[in-house]
Amino acid sequence: MxxxxxxxxxxxxxxxxxxxxxxxxxxxxxxxxxxxxxxxxxxxxxxxxxxxxxxxxxxxxxxPDPRMVLKPNAFKCSDSLQKSIRHFCQDAHSQILVDQDFGSIVRACATSKRKDQDGTWITHEIMDAYTALHEQGHAHSIALVENGQIIGGLYCVAFGGMVFGESMFSRKPDASKIALAALCAWSIQNHIAMIDCQQETGHLRSLGAAPIARQEFLEQLQISLNQTKIETSWTFDKVILTYWL
CATH class of the missing domain: 3.30.70.3550 (Leucyl/phenylalanyl-tRNA-protein transferase, N-terminal domain)
Structure with missing residues (x-):
């Protein structure tokens, strides 16, 4: 060994x-x-x-083997989530902010309380390292805002034609799910084959993610890295959510 x-x-x-x-x-x-x-x-x-x-x-x-992944078209948008998305889209005081104040989204993910979890893996060193990736155009944030207040969001990493989901947080019901729905809709538009979710959880499975063999994931990653690269500058707004309505 x-x-x-x-x-x-x-x-x-x-x-x-x-x-x-x-x-x-x-x-x-x-x-x-x-x-x-x-x-x-x-x-x-x-x-x-x-x-x-x-x-x-x-x-x-x-x-890890297996590897948890979410194929964007396989995202499960339940009837209740569709209702939340519709309300968010119709609210004149709501918006999605992409790559604005990346650090605040990472800190929100780090400080968000989670069921059956003490502390966080998002250390100060992790925050600094991913902020450096963001400055290079390889890490991105999606924030949901209502009445000027951030209510949820996520951050992720992108290389080649692959997106790697990192962490999500919610301050209102369904907020992180809406952020993920936006990421999936954007990924479909940009021909992203899969979003890496890293570790298997029941929550991710409920949203359509599934485990695949590490070998399959790594082979797909190499194909994706050789494809047309994702733009390092991401721009989209809440209209993208209408894909699920």
Whole structure:
């Protein structure tokens, strides 16, 4: 059994497409590093690897098998969610803001209380690293606003023709689902084959996500990276939600 790689600032990630998990006792854990080094996050995503760890831990890099993904056309827009979307679209005081104050959306995701979850994996280091990706045009935020107040949203990462969902939050019922509905509608318009959801949860499954084999995910990722690249500047508004109505 090989050992999990401990990465320095200039070390490359092992490629999960051609290398087995180094430690079967911790499936999906690919590598460890002391911190997130410059350029490391970009390299990781293009290999299908993402960081997930807590404060006072080293940075843990994962490529799980199976991998949870959401094909945009498979998004489940229930009757009740359609009603919420219709109300949001008809409200003259509501809007969707894309890539405006990215940092506030990440902080909202980090501080949002979640059932059966203490603390957050979105550390200050994670916030800084994803903000750097945002400045490079590879991380994006979608915020729902009502009467000047943010009521929910999400942030994600994009490389090539692949979108990687990161985290969502709601301050009103269905707000994060509406943000995800907007992302799915935008992805359909831009011929995005799948949105990476990373880890399997019942909530994501209820919205249409499903697990696929890591090998299949990584092969699709390589195809997507070689496709026409997504524009680094995202612009759309709440009209995009009418796709689900």
């Amino acid at each position: 090989s050992q999990i790689s401990w990465l320095g600032p200039h070390d490359s990630f092992p490629n999960p497409l051609i290398e087995a998990d180094p430690d079967p006792g911790v499936p999906g854990l690919i590598a460890v590093s002391e911190r997130i080094y410059p350029g490391q996050l970009s390299d990781a995503y293009q290999l299908g690897i993402f960081p997930w760890y807590s404060d006072n831990q080293p940075v843990l890099w994962w490529s």
